[in-house]
Amino acid sequence: MPDLKVEQPKSLVAIVEERLRDAIVDAEMRLGETLSEEALSEALGVSRTPVREALARLQLQGLVTIVPKKGTFVFAPTEEDVSELCVFRYMLETQALRECMSKAREAALAAMKGALLAMETAQANGSRRDYARADTVFHEVFFQHCGNRYLGNAYRGVSGRVAALRTHLSVPLEGEQERSMAEHHQMVEAFAAGRLADLDSILHRHIMRAWHAYADVLRTGAVRG
Amino acid sequence: MPDLKVEQPKSLVAIVEERLRDAIVDAEMRLGETLSEEALSEALGVSRTPVREALARLQLQGLVTIVPKKGTFVFAPTEEDVSELCVFRYMLETQALRECMSKAREAALAAMKGALLAMETAQANGSRRDYARADTVFHEVFFQHCGNRYLGNAYRGVSGRVAALRTHLSVPLEGEQERSMAEHHQMVEAFAAGRLADLDSILHRHIMRAWHAYADVLRTGAVRG
């Protein structure tokens, strides 16, 4: 028998979850904004049940906060949150890279280069959203090739917040995107050469710089966007 | 005003989730067993809605597997699963211990000693279930004091599986519990003395030994418990 596999149609819950996730990550909604199950179900053209279930899942990803009998809100990170998230993220990524390098070096390298290309294209087109998306893909590569599903799951659990912070709190600082691109290039080079220590330090610098930028934006209160 | 706070009654979802989690972790159900939303809702005396939501949460913790239109099943780990889980777990715990030691050494130490005491009590009483629970508490201490909520969340995401494996796959090997107790004692000592490298190696040995034991049980197929 040839391998005939049909993909199951997505459930409404999955569709709603994805749509809401994109809306939050792509900054179509403001941080802290109130969401009503009923209003969402109406806007999306489905009943409250799948909306409710999708919101519950998003809560577990930290993208929304559900307060019993009060309402559901887009997450609103504190400075401390962001700090802890960055530390955690560095920890996961450095571990994943380690595994990648020993287990699937070539495949990972190819995928990283692909994502890098997408970033360059987005930069050339001047699309900040596409750049942010490609950036997200770049970091996801580590987990797709690390060979440990638990590591990937853990990352998926925070990747939404990471991606949302990227779009909500990144300010177009002078030369920022260039610095970011340069660091990604350095990471690929270090990875290709197997220089794990260098890779670690670049990644550390990369994430910590992002953290400082986010923290600044949070402090100055320029958080709506 | 005196600080009068009433504790909110837990939602049905939370109650059901906890109950089912306990049932799985404490081996009241067999691995791979079929669960029907309707049967569960009847057995628990609630409607399908909260049961369904609780099952969705348990799926994200890896304790059940939901197959669309077919049914829900208690998770059934493969040997590979267990291996990856152990690697991941070691990674999380070693990181958490590192943070504990630098941030909340005294508090963590006290809590570890408390859990150790509970383990000794359980061992004296010959209660394997209580011992397993105290063991679980011991390892949770690392995350309660590490000061990073994301690290704790990630652990909570797998702690159910870890605990379930402990009860389902642990066989009462000759002298096993003694070895386990000894290793926990060593961990506390190394932690108290601030010997991080030793701590790491003990933890590594501890987790990997558990892994071998689980893998053996899985291979021999003596998995129903």
Added chain:
DNA sequence: GTTCTCCAGTCCGTATGCAAGATACAGGAA
């Protein structure tokens, strides 16, 4: 005896209805 087909039973996915808690605001008392 083997294989195909049909059907009944069971499961989940979704929609909807009702109850209870939270909030905001208007209106009355001091």
Added chain:
DNA sequence: TTCCTGTATCTTGCATACGGACTGGAGAAC
């Protein structure tokens, strides 16, 4: 004016109803 209080209206929590999809077995055709 200020403060309290009752109520209208919002929210979510949970129960229930219905329909589609899947599964397993009985019976017919070969």
